[in-house]
Amino acid sequence: MKALIFGSKGQxxxxxxxxxxxxxxxxxxDVDTLDITDADAVGRAVKDAAPDIVFNAAAYTAVDRAEDEEALAQAVNGDAVGHIAQAARGAGARFVHVSTDFVFDGTASRPYAPEAAPSPISAYGRTKLAGERLASNDALIVRTAxxxxxxxxxxxxxxxxLMGxxxxLGVVADQIGTPTYAPDLAAALWDLADKRVTGVHHYTDSGVASWYDFAFAIQEEALAIGLLSRAIPIAPIATSAYPTPAKRPHYSVLDKTSTIAALGRTPPHWRVNLRKMLNEIKTNG
Structure with a gap:
């Protein structure tokens, strides 16, 4: 298999x-070798590579800055996806595009299914939704968080x-979602692509957490393996106590039922993957 990866230097x-x-x-x-907002450049890159599959892992991810730079975010997260999709289709390549939980408004009380109606509340979310809609009909779109x-x-x-x-520390406790370990997400994308899955699907680690829960677990796990030498108090705070330019969903847990069925496995719990990541940092620096 020959694969072309856009956004190769990101996580x-x-x-x-x-x-x-x-x-x-x-x-x-990556951005240093190709401007994905340049349709001609994207077309040449895909034609030269002649890939079997194209992964788009590139994105404008500065959520707060996007409020002032929505045109730039749209060019990267929206228009560029159309360029890549068109080029992949022309080359006869499968297209895998990665999107986000930010396409939802966060007002739900149960996990968002892939077919749930999007309603983004930020420039970042709007531009990522635009990208989904510009992806080809036979693309695989995977939302994560x-x-x-x-x-x-x-x-x-x-x-x-910060803990060092x-x-x-004060950490937001009223935004609920699921952490996702990038290497596991990547492995799932390869498997889904190999199975020729198409349409919109969701993938995160298993489990649910607030940012406060996540932070508390980070400290606990890091102390256990010696990455941190002391514990500090961590206070749960409300989103209103930490205002940001962009609104964020209060609840953005994603329903992975269709993805689990396609993969034939359930993702590891986020605490398991957090422990794995911290041990890797300890081993490799």
């Missing part, structure tokens, strides 16, 4: 490269740093 892009099936040939592009990995900027690494620097 998910690295995960896709690390979990690629043995013998796969990879062509990788709260992605983290041993490298890159993410909540786990930020918490580890500060005497106490």
């Amino acid at each position: 998910l892009g690295r995960g896709l490269a690390a979990t690629a099936p043995q013998g796969s040939q990879l062509v990788q592009h 709260w992605v983290y990995a041993p490298e890159g900027g993410n909540f786990v690494r930020t918490m580890l740093r 620097e500060r005497e106490e």
Whole structure:
């Protein structure tokens, strides 16, 4: 299999490269080698690569900044998806696009099914939904949430740093979702693509947490393996006590029933994957 990965230097892009099936040939592009908002450049890249499958792991992910830069976010998260989808279709390649829980408004009280009506409340969510709608009809679109990995900027690494620097922390407790370990998400994308699954599906780790729960678990697990040398108080706070430019869903748990059926397995619980990630940091730095 020959695969083309856009967004290869991000958390998910690295995960896709690390979990690629043995013998796969990879062509990788990131912002330093290709501007995905340039339709002609995207078309040439796909034509030159002649891939069997195209993964789009590239995105504008600065959620708060997107409120002031929605046109740029739209170009990357929306229009560029159309460019990639068209180029993949022209090359006869399967297209896998990654989207987000932010396409929902967070007012539900049970996990969002893939067919639930989107209603984004932020510029980031609106532009990601636009990308979904520009993907080809035979594409695989996988929504995920709260992605983290041993490298890159993410909540786990930020918490580890702050817990080492500060005497106490306040963490939002009224936003509920599910953390997702990027390498496991990447492996699921490969499996779904191999099974030629199409349409909209959801994938996260198993379980449910608030950001406060996630932070508390990070400290507990990091202390257990010696990544942190002391515990600090962590206080649950309301979203209203930590205002941000962008609104965020209060509840964005995703229903993975169709994905689990397609994969034939249930994702690990988020605490299991958190422990795995922290041990990797301890081992590899």
